[in-house]
Amino acid sequence: MKGYSRQRGEMRFWRSGELPFVEARLTRDGRGVGYARHSHEAFSIGAVLAGRSLYEYQMPGEPWRAVPVSEGAVVVMNPFEIHACNPIDDTPWSYVMLYVDARWLSDLQREAGIGDGGFRPLAMHMTRTPALYRDLLGLCGTLFEDDCPPVVKAAASEAFFRRLSTHPGAYRAEPWRDDSALQPVVDFIRGHCTECLPLERIAAEAGLSPAHLVRSFKRQYGITPHAFVTDCRVRHGQAALKAGGAIADVALECRFADQSHFQRTFKRFTAATPDQYRRVGRPQDSRR
Structure with a gap:
């Protein structure tokens, strides 16, 4: 795929001062690439390119959930949600991730008539929707393409996340809020x-x-x-x-x-x- 190299064991990050609202990561053959439970301030979405891993996540106050993911899976992490994703039996796996500024994304949601101006978390955490997977890989390939102009990358990012904002079943019937005393x-x-x-x-x-x-x-x-x-x-x-x-x-x-x-x-x-x-x-x- 254009924009991706094929080097074994490669890890690569992309970000640009001209697109401060998005950052990308590519990891190939990520044996030994494991995570402690953690969170991101950004909204995160990724695609598994190869191999198998276990995606664990928790909505505050709810039980931990563990979902096996493999090639074709799209995973979603809302801002500040605790999660981890690690290879199964230390097998090779590859993935791409995007980390997106929640304020920028909330503006797109508002323009789409979703939410009240603040970021509205997505309900889905894993999906195997082929069109979404294909579109996400296309956007990541564009971002990693060295010769692609920033204006094209910005337009591709906005188009993808506008589509994601209206993805069927993306949101709960009522916006989720953490009302914990903590x-x-x-x-x-x-x-x-x-x-x-x-x-x-x-x-x-x-x-x-x-x-x-x-x-x-x-x-x-x-x-x-x-x-x-x-x-x-x-x-x-x-x-x-x-x-x-x-x-x-x-x-x-x-x-x-x-x-x-x-x-x-x-x-x-x-x-x-x-x-x-x-x-x-x-x-x-x-x-x-």
Whole structure:
């Protein structure tokens, strides 16, 4: 497919200052490419190119769900939903992912008469709709095509996500909202993740004992408060790296002990090293 190379073990990221609302990732033969449970601030959608993996996700307050996915599957992650996707039995698998600014997407939804101006989460998390799969691969190929003008990439992105906004069965009958009493705690962690955040401070913010907070938070979101703090710090680190920050400086800014600690944690949550994530456009070895 145009725009994709065939190098074994390749990992590649694409982003452009002329299209700040979208970022793309391509991983081929991703043995050893695994993720801890994590989230994205962006809306995420991906397609499995080859191999098999297990897609786990949780809507807050609901049970964890695990869905096997393979070539032809399209997976969807709403902003801040906790999820993970890992190869089955460490077998080779390949995929493409798009990470899209939720505010940009909410504007398209509003123009389509969907929602009230804020981003409306999609109900579907996995689909095997051939047309959607084909269109997603076409858009990713366009984004990764070096000689394609930015105006063409922008038009292709807008056309795809306008179609997605009106995809049959994309939304629940009523918009889903997280009305948990823990939502203020989530907002507090997001807003203070680069500060010292011991469990006791978070529990005091919640008005709960530390033990009660851990039980309640894990029951609602599927991870502990500590894991969520780490997730937020990694996302903050991604933004800082995209802005041109030096890895060592970003590590300290995000309150990791040192650059090595940041690198290990970043890779566990993103399946890429900070250097791989920062070096946009060049094929990289995903087995590192």
